[in-house]
Amino acid sequence: xxxxDVIPTPIGPCTAxxxxxxxxxxxxxxxxxxxxxxxxxxxxxxxxxxxxxxEESELPLGIEAEGFTRKVYDVVRxxxxxxxxxxxxxxxxxxxxxGARAVGSALGRNRICLFIPCHRVVASGGLGGFxxxxxVEQKKALLALERRS
Numbered sequence: 001x002x003x004x005d006v007i008p009t010p011i012g013p014c015t016a017x018x019x020x021x022x023x024x025x026x027x028x029x030x031x032x033x034x035x036x037x038x039x040x041x042x043x044x045x046x047x048x049x050x051x052x053x054x055e056e057s058e059l060p061l062g063i064e065a066e067g068f069t070r071k072v073y074d075v076v077r078x079x080x081x082x083x084x085x086x087x088x089x090x091x092x093x094x095x096x097x098x099g100a101r102a103v104g105s106a107l108g109r110n111r112i113c114l115f116i117p118c119h120r121v122v123a124s125g126g127l128g129g130f131x132x133x134x135x136v137e138q139k140k141a142l143l144a145l146e147r148r149s
Contacts, residue, residue, distance in 0.1 A: 005041040010052055011141060014114075016044045022062030023047075025111045029133045051114055054081045054146070061112055069106040071095060076107070079120045082146040086124045104129065119143060 002024070004017045017025030018041055026044075047059035065073055071094035079085050085093075087100035096102060107118040108131045119142040122128050130139035 003037050003039050007045055007048055009048055016041055022060045024062035026113050028113055061115055072103050072106040073116050076116055084120050084122045087121055090121055
């Protein structure tokens with residue numbers, strides 16, 4: 001069963017979803033959870049607080065991705081706090097030089113924002129897109145928050 005919590009953060013509420021002790025969803029903003037039980041997810045709250053301090057979090061993630069998408073997520077998870085990489089750089093690191101659009105597609109399916117920090121992936125000529133509910137403005141805010149810390 002999915003357990004969820006709406007957690008206040010410096011960028012507004014985030015909806016966290018946990019299944020089997022693993023974070024399977026983190027959505028910026030309050031979100032509808034189709035089925036589940038709302039409860040206070042203390043470990044996730046601590047993990048989010050650590051993330052916003054720029055610290056590593058030991059939260060177990062339930063990453064549901066395979067193949068190229070999994071490789072993209074692994075590459076993106078290694079981008080340091082406050083740094084960015086281009087879609088092309090991520091594609092090359094994931095073993096698919098020239099696959100920038102495929103990286104964008106994979107990141108558009110990311111269900112665990114912040115911990116798979118897709119906001120750190122930018123276009124070669126600018127910010128690129130962002131599938132979070134706040135769009136590119138939210139991406140700018142996240143990058144600015146990381147650069148101030």
